[in-house]
Amino acid sequence: MTFMAEDGDKAEVGAGGRKGLVIVYTGDGKGKTTAALGLLTRAWGRGMKVCMLQFIKHERARFGEIRAAEKMGFELIPMGQGFTWRSSDYERDKAICRACWERCVERILAPDGVWDIVALDEITYAFKFRWLTTDEVIEVLKQRPPLRHVVLTGRDAPQELIDFADLVTEMRMVKHPYHDQGIAAQPGIEF
């Protein structure tokens, strides 16, 4: 079974009208990583195989989402941990990022059934800092098995990625307490 996508490419649709989607959460608002985590949680609730690879080193070592993933028994890899992002050495940072990307590629291209959803959290920073190109990521997404869903998050998603994706939501910041009211980030909410 095939259907005609917007750009005229044929995309395969699996049994029962199933199709792996490319989902992008972008924008300057809160809720991008959070929505990706919610998506994985919902799918995990259905017994699906999900994982998240996080591109950015966060300042707090043990995030709520990491703890949740451990309790739920799904794979969440904080790839930025254990080394420093954005050192003054572009080549070194790029090499680290590319090694991380290889781990993503493995999961994105694994046969159907190995993973149902692969989430690439904050991957857009890799485009911003020119460690990865949008083209090479899209090339890998094109080669993925037909039922593999891939979620990509981060600010400033490139237009090519938006054009390629199936489902794109922009999280727009309407009001932010940490900016507007000087409230400290709250554990369990922010991290």
Place this chain on the structure above:
Amino acid sequence: MTFMAEDGDKAEVGAGGRKGLVIVYTGDGKGKTTAALGLLTRAWGRGMKVCMLQFIKHERARFGEIRAAEKMGFELIPMGQGFTWRSSDYERDKAICRACWERCVERILAPDGVWDIVALDEITYAFKFRWLTTDEVIEVLKQRPPLRHVVLTGRDAPQELIDFADLVTEMRMVKHPYHDQGIAAQPGIEF
């Protein structure tokens, strides 16, 4: 400890700069309920006490999020289930909604420590259909214990609620496969 909020009201801040936040996810895009679920998951990962009350009856009886909540052992109450929303009988629908709201009020006003986060999923429909007023909901939110976080989701959040909330994100639909490409909703992703 107190701090001056934007509107000049004093709001209490708990130990360690903690403060219960009112968080709104609104807009026409995907990811509102999903972000609320992710937020609860993250907090649950930290051992916090979370619950979600869903105002809208969904078409599929056993959503991924319900299954996930069961597996995780947190309370998710699909209040719309077991009866029909939006019958032709406004008074009957309103009475059902108000009974649901009473269950929310109990949780929002329970002493600190009973719940850390109470999520009211799709509550904006109750405003839209005039089963609840924004004013009465804000009145209850004002009375909540200082550390209680409350998350409200749904399209078209009223301006008064946005003004009252601490953190507001609008999910803006950039691209939607079900609208744009005629792709069927995918289990684990959409529901």
